[in-house]
Amino acid sequence: MSEAEGHDPTHNGADDGTRGEDPAARRAARPLTMRAFRRSFYYGEHADMQFKYLAGLEDEDAADAIAAVLATVGEVVDTGDLEHLRARLAALQAAAYSPDEPAEPQVDDAPFAPLGGPVAAQRLALITAGGVFHRDHDPMGPNGPTQAQTLSMISAFLNGTPTLSTIDVTTPTAQLTARHPGYDARTAQRDPDTVFPLSHLRDLAREGRLELADEHYAFTGATSQRTLEREVAPRWAEYMAARDVDVCFLVAT
Amino acid sequence: MSVFIRAFEHRAVQLQVPRTLVTPHLMGRTIGPVGDRHRQRAVVDAALGLLAEASAGGTVRRFAPEVPRAG
Structure with missing residues (x-):
């Protein structure tokens, strides 16, 4: 590409x-x-x-x-x-999307933390790169751009700093929407579970198969990968660790 | 601990995330097609399974959808 x-x-x-x-x-x-x-x-x-x-x-x-x-x-x-x-x-x-193209960011290790007990005892948070957010909390303000308008802003997104949207675990799926300049987010507008399966995780929590964190997260993956890797993601990890999150499910688009 | 769910396996391998579940879905539908709650749930179940079973970094598992039986 x-x-x-x-x-x-x-x-x-x-x-x-x-x-x-x-x-x-x-x-x-x-x-x-x-x-x-x-x-x-x-x-x-x-x-x-x-x-x-x-x-x-x-x-x-x-x-x-x-x-x-x-x-x-x-x-x-x-x-x-x-x-x-x-x-x-x-x-x-x-x-x-050819395999001979290097992915960004480039990494040279695969750090691994073994599971610290039964899955059901882990406190899990969901993070999507799919640009999902609560309809009442648009990360680009109350008059944020539409999905179509966002496409003309791709360069600004790719050079920008990502914003982490926080989504309460109880948020009804109907209150979620999405916007993203890198994929057609109308799909996630129709069904947020396509990139943010919170409703399924709630089902699993009700079944006793896992414990859900109080907050879940989303950002727009079309962003400065260098800023994300070196500055923003470490802060987000600390934020989540401070909220006793044991496990993250990361969903790419 | 983390489980990464994405399409496009070669990208997942290059990123060397501890545990990756690769799904065979279109861009923007990583968990499954719109309205296909059965498929979406199966992906999430598979991610939980990967979390429980992976024993080393860089583990990549391919999600294989159930194929409906003919007839």
Whole structure:
């Protein structure tokens, strides 16, 4: 994904100096190329967080991926097998996010703390990088941006300092929402449990299988990874340890 | 102690988190599809199992959804 990740999201296929002109005239003056088309999925005219990886593929690979998606959609229209479509889309995403790209932050060890007793006796907190928050406590203020508006702010997010949202364990799922410039958070708006399974953990606590902390947490993973690793996460860990949290479930998006 | 739940296994391996559960789900649906509480619960159960059973750092377990039986 080097091309996509190095691509300036403010300069995409749509932002070519002709914005505001008649679309037909613009298209006649500048015919759409495959390169511009695939790059437009990465914060461009066709911005789509589920398919932004197309920007980083070669033209032929992007064409193959699009054809595969369309063929599978056509098949599922007949079969109704949504799981087949999901699996196909997930496989394309996984292949696109190439293993030869280094992950950030880079770490060279895997510190391990053994379980200090039965799971049922552990006090567990949930943390998601999915940008979930309580509807009444928007971390960007009462007039925070919408999910769509957030996409144009991706550079600011990636250079910013993450904010930890605190969510009380009793918060009804209907009071949760989400916003994130790196994935389509409308999914989490529809069902917060897709990235923040607090309702399931409450079920498990009622069954006596674990003890839940009073607070659970969320932040937006599209952020400065260096600041997160070196400054913010250690503070968060101390904060949670001071609240007698034994175990964290960390959910990435 | 921590359990990391995510898709994209190679990223999880690179980050060397103590315990990682890799799920085969789309970006933004790490725990499972919208409204699929059965799948979501199974992922959370698997994460608890990993917490109980992992004995060394860098443990990566792949969540495998139940395949409905034909017929």
